[in-house]
Structures are given as C-alpha cells and as structure tokens.
Amino acid sequence: MKIRAAVLQAVGSDRPYTSSQPLAIEQLELDPPGDHEVLVQIRAAGLCHSDLSVIDGNRPRPVPMALGHEAAGVVKTVGPGVTDLAPGDHVVTVFVPSCGHCAPCAEGRPALCEPAALANNAGSLIGGGHRLHRVDGTPVNHHLGVSAFADHAVVSRNSLIRIDKSLPFEHAALFGCAVLTGVGAAINSAGIRPGQTVAVIGLGGVGLNSVLGALVAGAGQVIAVDLDDDKLTMARALGASDGFNPSNPDCPEQIRDLTGGGVDCAIEMAGSEKALELAYRITRRGGLTVTGGLAHPDRKVSIQQVSLVAEERTLKGSYVGSCVPVRDVARYISLFRQGRLPVDRLLSDTLTLDQINEGFERLAAGKAIRQVILFDASKQI
Structure with a gap:
C-alpha cells in the first residue's frame, strides 16, 4: 500500500x-x-x-x-x-x-x-x-x-x-x-522509596516524567535542574519542591547544602556528560545516580573513581526505564x-x-x- x-x-x-x-x-x-x-x-x-x-x-x-x-x-x-x-x-x-x-x-x-x-x-x-x-x-x-x-x-x-x-x-x-522511560527510571531503575530526596537533571518530556515518577513513588523532596527557567517553573507546577539552574556555578553546592550533603538519588535525563557529572556531584555518600540520557557514543564522563568505593556510590544506566x-x-x-x-x-x-x-x-x-x-x-x- x-x-x-x-x-x-x-x-x-x-x-x-x-x-x-x-x-x-x-x-x-x-x-x-x-x-x-x-x-x-x-x-x-x-x-x-x-x-x-x-x-x-x-x-x-x-x-x-x-x-x-x-x-x-x-x-x-x-x-x-x-x-x-x-x-x-x-x-x-x-x-x-x-x-x-x-x-x-x-x-x-x-x-x-x-x-x-x-x-x-x-x-x-x-x-x-x-x-x-x-x-x-x-x-x-x-x-x-x-x-x-x-x-x-x-x-x-x-x-x-x-x-x-x-x-x-x-x-x-x-x-x-x-512515560515508560521517565517514570520507569524513577520507579524501576532508581527504586525510589517514600521520603527520599531526588533530583532530576534535564527537564524535557522524559525528565519531567521522571519528576512525576518520583512524586508518585513518594519522594519527600524532588529537586528540578535545568538551564531553562520556564522548564523549572513547569516542574514546580507539577510538584517539584525546588528548582536550580546549573548555569549558576554555585548550583552543586547549593543543592548539597539544601539536602544536607546531597540527594539520595539523582536522575540525569539531559543526554550530556556535564549533566551526568553534575548529577554525580550532588548525590550523597551511599547514594544512587541514574542516567537515562542518550549522549553521543564518543562522549565520556569523568568521575572520581575512589568515591565509588570510599562512599559506596552507585552509578546506574536506565534504558526504557528498565x-x-x-x-x-x-x-x-x-x-x-x-x-x-x-x-x-x-x-x-x-x-x-x-x-x-x-x-x-x-x-x-x-x-x-x-x-x-x-x-x-x-x-x-
């Protein structure tokens, strides 16, 4: 036909x-x-x-x-x-x-x-x-x-x-x-539990679904992070408690101060190595960093390797929201x-x-x- x-x-x-x-x-x-x-x-x-x-x-x-x-x-x-x-x-x-x-x-x-x-x-x-x-x-x-x-x-x-x-x-x-990718990343990949603090970096259609997923999973605090202030406004309207623009160089420390050392879980949905590095920086000791953003295959991320061991950190990928x-x-x-x-x-x-x-x-x-x-x-x- x-x-x-x-x-x-x-x-x-x-x-x-x-x-x-x-x-x-x-x-x-x-x-x-x-x-x-x-x-x-x-x-x-x-x-x-x-x-x-x-x-x-x-x-x-x-x-x-x-x-x-x-x-x-x-x-x-x-x-x-x-x-x-x-x-x-x-x-x-x-x-x-x-x-x-x-x-x-x-x-x-x-x-x-x-x-x-x-x-x-x-x-x-x-x-x-x-x-x-x-x-x-x-x-x-x-x-x-x-x-x-x-x-x-x-x-x-x-x-x-x-x-x-x-x-x-x-x-x-x-x-x-x-919905599958964004909500699934929060519920399945991250396994968010009631009362946890969560940050979502990258507020496109998938990232905002991660915000919704974190909320429906019972997160006690959902922090939205994006370069676009209008998207931060949207995230707050959906229920996010706080919003940060990473163009501010103090953004990582502000989030760590707000959460008493970092979030329990950070979900990166921007598809950028810088966004993933930020997500990792704002995750607390013993916390979980999840990435569902698809960057170019040539892109590489730089993290402090010792922190994975000394802080028992977890870095995890999420495809189709697991x-x-x-x-x-x-x-x-x-x-x-x-x-x-x-x-x-x-x-x-x-x-x-x-x-x-x-x-x-x-x-x-x-x-x-x-x-x-x-x-x-x-x-x-």
Whole structure:
C-alpha cells in the first residue's frame, strides 16, 4: 500500500530545521505484515529527542530512514501467527520489540533484548528485512522497529501494547516512550522509596516524567535542574519542591547544602556528560545516580573513581526505564486515570505531518516539552 512518511535522507543538517528541512514527506510503498507482524494505522506520534538525535547525528543510524517511535494507533490487519490482536484494537508502540527468548528477556529485562538491539541498529524489523520502500524499490530503514511518522506502519507484534479505546490517541502515544522511560527510571531503575530526596537533571518530556515518577513513588523532596527557567517553573507546577539552574556555578553546592550533603538519588535525563557529572556531584555518600540520557557514543564522563568505593556510590544506566512494557504501560495508564500521573500536562502542541521540521526545530531549541503529530484518519490512504 502507499503511505505518506517523514524520511531522513542524511544526518547532520544545519539548523534551523525550518530552512534545511532534514525530513522530507514522501510517498512510500509499505509491504503487508509478515509472520508475527501487524499493520497499524498511526493516529498520533510524539516528537522525541531520540528522533532528534538521529537527525543531528548523535545517534548514528542508517539512512534513508523513516523516523518516529512513540505512537498510538489502530490495528488494521494482522499477519500470520498473530492471535491476540484484532482489527480495531487500539495499541501503543514500544521501541524495543523484545523477543522473549534471549538472556536479558529471560531475566525479565526486555529493554535489553539482544535481537531487538541488533535489528534497531540495522534499521530492520526484528523479524528481518524491511517493509518500507521507495517507489523505485529502494529500501527505507525502519526507526526502532516502528517508523511512526507515517499514516501507517508495519511492526512486530512484540512492538505493540493493547490499550483501552477510551484513551485519547495524543495522550496514549506518550506512554510508549516518554512515560515508560521517565517514570520507569524513577520507579524501576532508581527504586525510589517514600521520603527520599531526588533530583532530576534535564527537564524535557522524559525528565519531567521522571519528576512525576518520583512524586508518585513518594519522594519527600524532588529537586528540578535545568538551564531553562520556564522548564523549572513547569516542574514546580507539577510538584517539584525546588528548582536550580546549573548555569549558576554555585548550583552543586547549593543543592548539597539544601539536602544536607546531597540527594539520595539523582536522575540525569539531559543526554550530556556535564549533566551526568553534575548529577554525580550532588548525590550523597551511599547514594544512587541514574542516567537515562542518550549522549553521543564518543562522549565520556569523568568521575572520581575512589568515591565509588570510599562512599559506596552507585552509578546506574536506565534504558526504557528498565520497564516491562506489557506490565508497566497498563500500570502507568491506571495512575494517569487516577490523576496521580498527569502526563497530559506535558503536551506542548499538536502538529500535522507537514509541520514536522518546524516541530523538531522547536525541540532542538528547547522550546517544547512534548509535541504530537495527529493524523486525520479520514484523509489517510
């Protein structure tokens, strides 16, 4: 079938993206779903820093590539072997299509699925090969097994979580990445306990979800840290107790003074080595520093090695919030419905597919939290 999709032809385009137009809206050919695959009509797709990091070259991926990984939609058809989804079901996409059989999956850590990592890096589906082609037959790579900046997508069954049909698509889409990654980092990776002091460094869509996650976990004090004062205001409105701008050279000492020696847990979501070094500096003796920010592979962090031993410090990575999506998406949606996880307040704006380059320029400039592309089902091919 013919679809419209946003395709990245080359990485490293100059900004502003409103002028360089790194993403071109193309008509592509989409093959029907193969074994254990599903055709989804995309209804909403979020613009995320993981997409931006492919555009600017911080996360090398093969091009041409149809971007997008955080989405919600409707099942249209299912391929052979899919027995637990049916046309009309509403679904959220998950960007690690865990196989369920490799060592990490067997340990209950599907975010680290080994076949999924290989497929995602190669730009293919986990079942092998490509379902996207240009009209001349040239293959187009899939982004994280999803390629959601399109009116339709063929994805692995393991990339989908069925959800309640009453949840608006623009809210549902956020649960596939921003909520899983941010809330999961606080609840799963950090294991925040009631009364603990927590700092979140980097207040994009994922970082603000970490603020919400820390609050719902019962943190006694949540400190927000970002270079943008407007985002600090947003974090306070969501429930953060304090806000600090790290452009102030006294920021680390101010946080350590406020917390009597540092926070129990610092969560870095800026994707910057400087942000991670700051997170480590403001973590107390015996405390935990968690990083979920994706920096360029060449970036390295400098920390005082002896502190890991002499202060019994822990430095820990978090990918997809250490989540088990089939378990956690439902839990987080339940918290949202109870009003305890107001992720809808993070929705900055809604866009059309043709406005995607404008949206990524706003994201790169730090002027948006979460923007969502809405697709008009009545106008899709």
